[in-house]
Amino acid sequence: MRTIWQRPEGGVRYECGAPGAGQWSCTVPKNSCEAAYVPPLHGQGEDGLLINQPSQRGTADPNKITQRGTRITLADGTRTDLGHRCITLGSPGTAAIPGAPPVVITVTREDFATLPVKPLEATAGPPGGWLPVNMVNVLHTNPAEQTLATTLLGTPVQIRAIPIEYHWDLGDGNTITTTKPGKPFPSEEVTSTYRYEGWYDITLTTTFAGQFSVDGGPWQDIDGTITITSDPVALYSASLTSRLTNPHKPTTPTNDKHTPEIPARTPENEGPTDPNATHRTI
Template sequence: MTDLGWDCVRPGAPEAGSPAAQIVITAEDFAELPIEAPVAHAGPDRGWLPVNMVNVLYTEADIQELETELLGTPVRIRAVPVEFHWDLGDGNTITTTDPGKPFPSERISSEYRFEGWYDITLTTTFTGQFSVDGGEWQDIEGSIEIESDPVELFAKSLESRLVNGSTTDDEEDEDEEEPWIPERTPDTEGPIDPEAHHRRV
């Protein structure tokens, strides 16, 4: 086990018969823990979606537990994900206590009104608890926020096309091709939505 530098409260040298040193995990200690950022998922795996199409957001955020030993005493710490803040990159944001689910669920979702590249960023809020030598869990004051790696997504304006009425569905599928997606440059960045707002779901 590794001593990660958490504080110990030792009220002077204990006298005979006095209680053992008290171990306390502070908010500052909690902020220094190596908590892993949840992986953010957005839109289809192909990396683009049509403008005005539902963009499904979700993450798999589990409780994380760490173990160490302080003053010869085993200590367990756990970080509990309690809130998820999504920044869609176009000025729109969503805050929720729900991690969401993959498509076809649309529990946490959004859409883009304009074409362009966007970064979708997830920030997860964790609260903490600690247990000393198998004892009851105690709350750690405060919370921490951890930002996940952004997801790059291109919103594509698709033009409708005429369909040959004599063509079968199978033939149409064979003829379909992925639309051209431009490289990401300053000129292909998506604009800020003038009607952007924050939602809490």
């Protein structure tokens, strides 16, 4: 999608309606520059008799212009009228096109949501895809900003997506929301534990704030945020039990002394929901 603001053809005109029988009322668009100094008109009957006509409220500001916005969906060409707004000439994002009405390029939250922002890579648990029950499960991701480039109306525009919040769903009913991206082990900046044995899916949903820059100009904030969900990380929580051994009988060390046999995932060994699950904010 793209959003275009430009001078309305033919200037700003009155918008009229009929508030009551035999009456009419006309005003200029309320968000236009003209709304500050052009009074509304009220009339009744067919002869156009004006009543309750207010006095002039001010004079036009030559440094301000009224623009009308159009949002265009690039996929199918659908156009949505965004109405009018008043801007000061030379404001950030105003494209200077000689001989043409000023055009302001704006990236909205809706535009931001259509961009190919990549999900962050979620990392959970120690290497190997499993961890013991009640062992600390370290959660972290790489909070790198992403910059995307596009062209609108022949003008280069850059958009950057900035991770600002992380929501972890542990798959057992426990969830964590944090502004910290976490760090690899041995850090325990963002952690969790599992109380029961079984397979769990850990999902990270990242909230991104956005900014855009028109033709190398200053970065401007996009109003609103978007969320992107990462691919789930499968993790097996294993119950480890101690066993007695004969210290006088030679044995050959085996991996299962330290690493349990991780079963193939089936509906029967999905991890149960934690009845004491909570949501934590870190």
